[in-house]
Amino acid sequence: MKDWLSKFRALVLFGIVALVLSACGRENLTALDPKGYGAEVSLKLILLTTIVMTSVFLVVIILLIIVLVRFRRKKGEPLKNVPQVEGSKTLEAIWTIIPIILVGIMAVPTVVATFQLADTSDKDEHININVTGYQYWWHFEYENEEIATSQDMYIPVNKKVYVNLISNDVLHSFWVPSISGKLDVNPENVNTMFIQAYEEGVYFGKCAELCGPSHSLMDFKVVVVSEEEYEQWVNDMKSFNSQELELDAVAAEGRDLFEEKGCVACHATDSQNFVPGQKPIGPDLTQFADRSRIAGILHPTEENLYKWLKDPESVKPGNKMTGAYPELSDEEIEKISAYLMQLSPSEVTAASKE
Numbered sequence: 001m002k003d004w005l006s007k008f009r010a011l012v013l014f015g016i017v018a019l020v021l022s023a024c025g026r027e028n029l030t031a032l033d034p035k036g037y038g039a040e041v042s043l044k045l046i047l048l049t050t051i052v053m054t055s056v057f058l059v060v061i062i063l064l065i066i067v068l069v070r071f072r073r074k075k076g077e078p079l080k081n082v083p084q085v086e087g088s089k090t091l092e093a094i095w096t097i098i099p100i101i102l103v104g105i106m107a108v109p110t111v112v113a114t115f116q117l118a119d120t121s122d123k124d125e126h127i128n129i130n131v132t133g134y135q136y137w138w139h140f141e142y143e144n145e146e147i148a149t150s151q152d153m154y155i156p157v158n159k160k161v162y163v164n165l166i167s168n169d170v171l172h173s174f175w176v177p178s179i180s181g182k183l184d185v186n187p188e189n190v191n192t193m194f195i196q197a198y199e200e201g202v203y204f205g206k207c208a209e210l211c212g213p214s215h216s217l218m219d220f221k222v223v224v225v226s227e228e229e230y231e232q233w234v235n236d237m238k239s240f241n242s243q244e245l246e247l248d249a250v251a252a253e254g255r256d257l258f259e260e261k262g263c264v265a266c267h268a269t270d271s272q273n274f275v276p277g278q279k280p281i282g283p284d285l286t287q288f289a290d291r292s293r294i295a296g297i298l299h300p301t302e303e304n305l306y307k308w309l310k311d312p313e314s315v316k317p318g319n320k321m322t323g324a325y326p327e328l329s330d331e332e333i334e335k336i337s338a339y340l341m342q343l344s345p346s347e348v349t350a351a352s353k354e
């Protein structure tokens, strides 16, 4: 009875764990439901290798069970000599050739896909985004457009978009599980791949290389919009000028504080002074109010913005803003927040796609 109970307990525990884990996948953060070319190719390879390996496992287990059952010594049956197969050339050949064929079945499509994804011959005919990884945020510069964003990357649906990846500090890795494969982001050299999204929406991107205490918080979003929306968005971004914004008294004071407190030294707030190739020190805040998250991870609420400006260290340990600006009073934070929430150049936003 006791034995039965402990088995039952184990089963319930297993059931709960399975249930909890099965809810881990998120629609826009899973490699198992591809919404883009690289992710689709990757999933095919994952399925192929899984099928090959599962088949090998099944064949071995079935053979083992047959042998165990069929050749089991019956009760009272005398021990008998069985023919020895050691050194059999035929057997040796079979179990060398079969694995070689299996490895071939997995290797050929993998190598073909790798070369296909690394092919950059038509790079100049498509949109190029120069991506820089920083501890713990991402910067996106849209080649030939004279605009940049941080944290959120906008691309048109069904278009090939090349990302040219480089790091400003340590090794990172660029990964949008639902849309693309992974590619290393190195400080020494530019790595390039193309991404192509099949459906509009907001997809989660991750840094996939351990890069410091806030590595797991180094999230970004890929906002996939229609072609017309993309053009509109680019134009809105280009023409946005934070100095010409009509602000209420509180936000206007916030804009002054943003300069007085030295925030401007690290953060751009429009594309007016854009210099191609220039690496900013902090995220570009031009479309801060249109972001789906604050600092890549916090939902865009007043409390969260307060939390970030009061003590960024409590949000992202080891980030490069902590201690780099004078302490702000609650009143100053309120004013600066009012200003930052006016930085909304376009109607095309992450929220409009979620």
Ligand code: HEC
Residues within 6 Å of the ligand: 135, 136, 137, 150, 151, 258, 261, 262, 263, 264, 265, 266, 267, 281, 282, 283, 284, 285, 291, 293, 294, 295, 296, 308, 309, 316, 319, 320, 321, 324, 325, 328, 336, 340
């Ligand atoms: C030394 C440069 C530096 C200074 C000065 C600085 N910041 Fe930052 N700021 C950063 C960096 C770096 C990050 C990104 C941190 C991360 O995500 O790892 C950041 C992030 C932010 C974010 C979140 C950005 C996003 O994209 O969601 C806001 C908002 C912000 N800073 C506002 C301010 C304000 C307001 C001031 C002035 C009081 C200021 N910063 C001063 C470097 C700086």
Ligand SMILES: [Cu+2]
Residues within 6 Å of the ligand: 133, 134, 135, 136, 171, 172, 173, 207, 208, 209, 210, 211, 215, 218
């Ligand atoms: Cu990283």
